[in-house]
Amino acid sequence: DGGITQSPKYLFRKEGQNVTLSCEQNLNHDAMYWYRQDPGQGLRLIYYSQIVNDFQKGDIAEGYSVSREKKESFPLTVTSAQKNPTAFYLCASRSDIKGSTEAFFGQGTRLTVV
Amino acid sequence: AQSVSQHNHHVILSEAASLELGCNYSYGGTVNLFWYVQYPGQHLQLLLKYFSGDPLVKGIKGFEAEFIKSKFSFNLRKPSVQWSDTAEYFCAVNKGTNAGKSTFGDGTTLTVKP
Numbered sequence: 289d290g291g292i293t294q295s296p297k298y299l300f301r302k303e304g305q306n307v308t309l310s311c312e313q314n315l316n317h318d319a320m321y322w323y324r325q326d327p328g329q330g331l332r333l334i335y336y337s338q339i340v341n342d343f344q345k346g347d348i349a350e351g352y353s354v355s356r357e358k359k360e361s362f363p364l365t366v367t368s369a370q371k372n373p374t375a376f377y378l379c380a381s382r383s384d385i386k387g388s389t390e391a392f393f394g395q396g397t398r399l400t401v402v
Numbered sequence: 403a404q405s406v407s408q409h410n411h412h413v414i415l416s417e418a419a420s421l422e423l424g425c426n427y428s429y430g431g432t433v434n435l436f437w438y439v440q441y442p443g444q445h446l447q448l449l450l451k452y453f454s455g456d457p458l459v460k461g462i463k464g465f466e467a468e469f470i471k472s473k474f475s476f477n478l479r480k481p482s483v484q485w486s487d488t489a490e491y492f493c494a495v496n497k498g499t500n501a502g503k504s505t506f507g508d509g510t511t512l513t514v515k516p
Contacts, residue, residue, distance in 0.1 A: 331494075
């Protein structure tokens, strides 16, 4: 089945540690996105990539980093610089970059800093 | 910067009641409009979308939305809700030429009482 896979589903991290969230898609989509979902705040864009080896900051990129070495993969690293990392993280992809298609979402990763 | 406003944060209805969820956006140029739904424990999925043409669009499960350009609105409607419609609903907007920065509303939680 084609889709987007995020792993792990739940992740616990100690303060001061970096952690990497995985996102893989087998839809052959060019564009990939990372969103953060907090209660009452909807989805906020962290980073997005429209092509391999290129990515752009979203609205809340501070404390996060990404890479796009392969079309299928867009991992997100939550660094120790992120002041409030506990959240639900969603990865999405889109088949083109023009905006005329909808985004497909993964199941999400819930990160808790302990 | 574009913004999306969903005026109802939590809506509670009885089965068979009619539904209308408001969505207003701030961008004045060409836009693509989406409604996504997140059922409990499931990933975000597309409900319906508007790109051009007939401003009244029909989606899955009996939902429809009307694009009113003069009001910058894209309200979601359903004439008779069911218990299974209990979910969180997100309106999203992106500029017609750049899908990279889709902006989501804060979401509306719909609870349908059986």
